[in-house]
Amino acid sequence: MHYDLAIIGSGIVGLGHAWVAAKRGYSVAVFEADSRPEGASIRNFGMIWPIGQPAGSARALSLRNQQLWQELGKAAGFPVERCGSVFLAHHEDEMQVLTEFADSASSRDLNLKVLNPAETLQHLPAANPNGLKGGLYSRTECRVHPPTAITSIVSYLSELPEVELHFETPIVKVHDGSIQSADRKSWTANRIIVASGAYFKHLFPEQHRNQQFKICKLQMLLTVPQPDQWKLGPHMASGLTLRHYSAFDICPTLTQVRQRVATTMPELDRYGIHVMASSTPAGELILGDSHEYGDDIEPFDKDEIDQLILREIHKVLQIPQASIARRWSGFYTKHPHEMYIFREIEPRIHLVNGFGGNGMTLSLAASDSVIEQLANSNQMS
Known part of the structure; x- marks a missing residue:
């Protein structure tokens, strides 16, 4: 019941981190309160939208993100259409x-x-x-069908030996590498990422408020x-x-x-x-x-x-x-100023959130960047 990385939230941000970490060989667990992803990740246009990002780091991240969507679509078996705009x-x-x-x-x-x-x-x-x-x-722009893409990603990750998916598992307490669910089950991880999107009031509400989301x-x-x-x-x-x-x-x-x-x-x-x-x-x-x-x-x-x-x-x-x-x-x-937030809010616990309406456009590349930072600092093992 111990993992290199535990992720709370199964939207595209959480799933993206799980995919990138698994590619590097890390053991990963994803925890989701509902029986399937039901938030913003399936309620959008499916637009992978570099043209909307300002030149510089945001644009570069969006173009890298587009490449990762193509890779993930091929691996998980869903179409990523180069449709333009x-x-x-x-x-x-x-x-x-x-x-x-x-x-x-x-x-x-x-x-x-x-x-x-x-x-x-x-x-x-x-x-x-x-x-x-x-x-x-x-x-430049691409398209996915959000419900199809997210369902396919969940199915694909469930088959990977590095990944365990825990749906219908609301997490009520996270502290110092330990995770506890509402039914008193517990797990531990070297690093924990909280990627709960708009539903952040149950875990670390004060730390989320401090980010001015x-x-x-x-x-x-x-x-x-x-x-x-x-x-x-x-x-x-x-x-x-x-x-x-x-x-x-x-x-x-x-x-x-x-x-x-x-x-x-x-x-x-x-x-x-x-x-x-x-x-x-x-x-x-x-x-x-x-x-x-x-x-x-x-x-x-x-x-x-x-x-x-x-x-x-x-x-x-x-x-x-x-x-x-x-x-x-x-x-x-x-977030009022930043593309997204990646913060260590307690020892071994990281917050990743604040993508706004750019989740499909930035999240996979952001996940890649976060996992690389954690890996390079030897924080995943």
Whole structure:
């Protein structure tokens, strides 16, 4: 009942650490309170999204992360599609931001092409041609189907001799290399990683609060399967999304975009709404999303938010069958300044959290970095 590494949390962050550690030959245990992963890791677009990361360490981490997804997908038997992405511009200021970004030094490690309206429709035929000013195509982005990917990773890890998975095992106490579950079972490990995402209030709540994490709630939707094997193709992001990703903060015209939205559509800022879309293997479209933080979060979803998302989606996309089959909300933990947090909060116990909405884009590479640091300092054995 002793391991080199114990991980609390079976989202993509926890599973990523387990995979990387097992590749190095370490014995690993993963503990999860539920019967399967049910948090943010299965409630997202499945976008592996380097274009949204600012140039420098975050971008480099995202590109490394993309390589690791390809490796893990091949090992665990799930597809990682190199689909690319298209940002749509239906306003002149949005088109100017896309051009500024493509011309900047910070985009040189991306494979970008500025598109005129006709070229945009070639790359993304579903784009609404009414008022279309153009777009920005990136070949870099990838797609996974989150429920499929996470289920496949769990199945794959369960077959590895180095890994033990303990589902339906809520952990209530962690101290000095010892772990205790609610039913009084106990285990020990040389190192313990707490990767509990938004559900961190049961273990080390004070240490989590000290990191100034914010909880974010988002609402998302899923259409019915599209007819006649219709596919969206690349990921789609509208001009509203430029407000959300810090990679575009270098663009001078972004201020104008933000001011226009704040003046003409303040309801979108109120709920942190920007619109994106991605396909599923079954031909549905995942649509979203919104962002409510801290005390603004309520236990009930808002139909107003769903309607605003759909209103803005229909401005930029022509979807053959827009009926909604599913609606859900997700929660993630965001740090106000850092990409993510890796801290030793007690001897032999480490906190890894705070990825915000970038879990799929950064987590595998972050896991690789964390395990390498622990291994190089001889803390895993």
